[in-house]
Amino acid sequence: MNTVLEVDNLHKAFGGIKAVNGVSFSVKEGEILGIIGPNGCGKSTLFNCILGQLEPTEGRVKLDGREVTNMRPSDLNRLGVSRTFQLLQVFPELTVRENLILAGQEHEGTMLSRLFGARDAGLTEKAEQMIGFFKLGHLADAKAGGLSYGQQKL
Known part of the structure; x- marks a missing residue:
């Protein structure tokens, strides 16, 4: 199976605080991967780096073998990458x-x-x-x- 997402040695620091420290993983086509951990351990920061909302201090992100590290979120979206949040954001009175x-x-x-x-x-x-x-x-x-x-x- 093809590797769809590859995260290699990703780091993100805010001043002296390491929010993400050397995270590496890959996701193959059809595979589901979960990221778990307590509040404040860096899960959201990791996703923000993968999705181009934060610039990693170090490391790489590849999508279908293509380097996408630091790509703008809008460009990633055009490649089919999107994010969903727990909180719904719909206009309830609209169709x-x-x-x-x-x-x-x-x-x-x-x-x-x-x-x-x-x-x-x-x-x-x-x-x-x-x-x-x-x-x-x-x-x-x-x-x-x-x-x-x-x-x-x-």
């Missing part, structure tokens, strides 16, 4: 479709035009693709606040 359109918004300054009726065909098309991919067609026009926790996480 699933509307939430997906807003989630696809990348450029500051155009959100207001979208909220006041201007349509970006590309975002709408992308939202429809996601609805199809996750088999949410029957829920596309439902209010997001009425969905189960698991459905909202999708």
Whole structure:
């Protein structure tokens, strides 16, 4: 199987405090890897380094064999890397479709035009693709606040 993600000797220090100290692991295609540890042990810092939100002090991150260390989060996202959080961030009074359109918004300054009726065909098309991919067609026009926790996480 192909190695999808490789983290090699990753370090992150904040002043004299080592938040991540020489972490190495790889994830092969189809494999699931868990990172566990107590609060404050560096799990979030590790993920922030992998996802380009923090610059590692030392080490490398590779995605499908490609060096992605210090790549911007938006560029990693275009490569298919994303992150989910425990806290849901949906607009409960908007539909699933509307939430997906807003989630696809990348450029500051155009959100207001979208909220006041201007349509970006590309975002709408992308939202429809996601609805199809996750088999949410029957829920596309439902209010997001009425969905189960698991459905909202999708």
